[in-house]
Amino acid sequence: MESVKVFEDAAATLEEKCSNLILSNKDIKRVSTILLKEIEIGLCKETNKIADIKCYPTYVRNLPNGKEKGKFLALDLGGTNFRVLLIQLGEATPEKEFASREFPLPDLIRNSSGEVLFDHIAECLALFVKEFKVDKEILPLGFTFSFPCRQEGLTKAKLVQWTKGFTCSGVVGHDVADLLQKAIHKRDDVNIKIMAVLNDTTGTLxxxxxxxPDCKIGLIIGTGTNACYVEKVENMELWDGESDNSNQCIVNTEWGAFGDSGSLEFIRTNFDRALDSTTPNCGKQLYEKMISGKYLGEIVRRVLVYLAKEGLIFNNSSYVRLLEADTFKTKLLSEIEEKPENDLSDCKRILEELGITNFSQEDCAKVRYVCQLVSKRAAFMVAAGVATLINKINEKHTVVAVDGTLYRKHPHFRHLMAQKIKQLIRPGLTFELMLSEDGSGRGAALVAAVADRMDREETNRN
Structure with a gap:
């Protein structure tokens, strides 16, 4: 009986040491309240410059209505490869994907000039449409450009800064759609018209x-996190577009920066602060650093090292590799939490792969406990954000389109989110979490299709 008491005492001490990772309902409701205020600050012209959540208008105002028809291209640029997609839409037939191709972007191109970059992309587009024998047609293009941009219109987005290893000269401060369109025109062998520039969150929606049709929120929970939602134009002081029959616009919140001004300090922990201090953008994207796949594994690692130094785990083990940053990847949380509570086989395998020796069954249970705490905190933080947007939209039923590796791969993230959202939304409102299919590809093509439909309808009215 004494051994049981010792185990219970150790568990109680462990829970006490990790208690700051547990968010109460009061904490989550406070996060939601602060987030709503931050969104309103972001939507206001006078305060937008100081807002953590920028709430950029995307100039995407109309959602698909099923009347889109024709062939449409999507270009998805955001890493060491870019992808081109061709789809066909018709009123009487379901969407059909013709083809998709990935093209590499070597370091030489990613670190050259903007002219070299966009000439290369235009050449690959030409090769693609010729391969699939659509080069003689007029093809509307949706351009997903996953870098920080200042959107100035549906087809105008100026690059704020390069990220992800790109350093192409002559692009920062310039309209990326214009640069690509000029590269396409210069070839004079294809007829491709850029109809929209967007980010992957808008594409997801x-x-x-x-x-x-009830889908009004787009959410990414992957390496990073962001959300967009459909807002009434009358609530957007930043809106400087045309006034027409559409009274709405998709707003890109860029909510990863929530908390950068200190509003989340009441729930941030020393683990969060220590992690943040090692990042290139220290003090920035603080909400994202508590939520996304780039950081959750590192938070778990730091908690485990702390507990080990406190003598609460791995007492008879060597854990030297665990002292190295980024050795505990976020995917390991999913693997450890996927099995039933009494099945610690994956946890044992992972600890062995990390070079941890002589660990006990109790150690494995503690590792799983820490993973669960960090995952649950992240899911509840996202839920607070989503519930805030659902309440702000205030429609009877809202569909939330979600994509991202963390959401797709983690065995419990969706359930944890849904559970907490249900508690936070107003009585009488309902919601559905819908896994989005290829927002950066299909979504971009659909934005182009809607823009094309609107152009045709305008022409017919005149």
Missing amino acids: MSSAYKQ
């Missing part, structure tokens, strides 16, 4: 809205 549009991809699902084609099937679910």
Whole structure:
């Protein structure tokens, strides 16, 4: 009986040491309240410059209505490869994907000039449309450009800064759609018209809205996190577009920066602060650093090292490798939490792969406990954000389009989110979390398709 008491005492001490990772309902409601205020600051012209959440207008105002028809291209640029997608839409037939191709972007191109970059992309586009024998047609293009941009219109986005290893000269401060369109025109062998520039969050929303008209929120939970939602133009002081029959616009919140001004300090822990201090953008994207796949594994690692130094775990083990940053990847949380509570086989395997020796069954249970705490905190933080947007939209039923590796791969993230959202939304409101299919590809093509439909309808009215 004495051994049981010792184990219970150790568990109680462990829970006490990790208690600051547990968010109460009061904490989550406070996060939601602060987030709403930050969104309102971001939507206001006078305060937008100081807002953590920038709430950029995307100039995507109309959602798919099923009347889109024709062939459409999507270009998805955001890493060491870019992808081109061709889809066909018709009023009487379901969406059909013709083809998709990935093209590499070697270091030489990613670190050259903007002219070299966009000439290369235009050449690959030409090769693609010729391969699939659509080079004689007029092809509307949706351009997903996953770098920080200042959107100035549906087809105008100026690059704020390069990220992800790109350093191409002559692009920062310039309209990326214009640079690509000029490169396409210079070839004079294809007829491709850029109809829209967007980020992957907007594409996520549009991809699902084609099937679910009630879709009003797009959410990414992957390496990073961001959300967009449909807002009334009358609530957007930043709106400087045309006034027409559409009274709405998709707003890109860029909510990863929530908390950068200190509003989340009441729930940030020393683990969060220590992690933040090692990042290139220290003090920035603080909400994202508590949520996204780039950081959760590192938070778990730091908690485990702290507990080990406190003598609460790995007492008879060597854990030297665990002292190295980024050795505990976020995917390991999913692997450890996927099995039933009494099945610690994956945890044992992972600890062995990390070079930890002589660990006990109790150690494995503690590792799983820490993973669960960090995952649950992240899911509840996202839930607070989503519930805030649902309440702000204030429609009877809202579909939330979600994409991202963390959401797709983690065995419990969706359930934890849904559970907490249900507690936070107003009585009488309902919601659905819908896994979005290829927002950066299909969604971009659909934005182009809607823009093309609107142009045709305008022409017919005149």
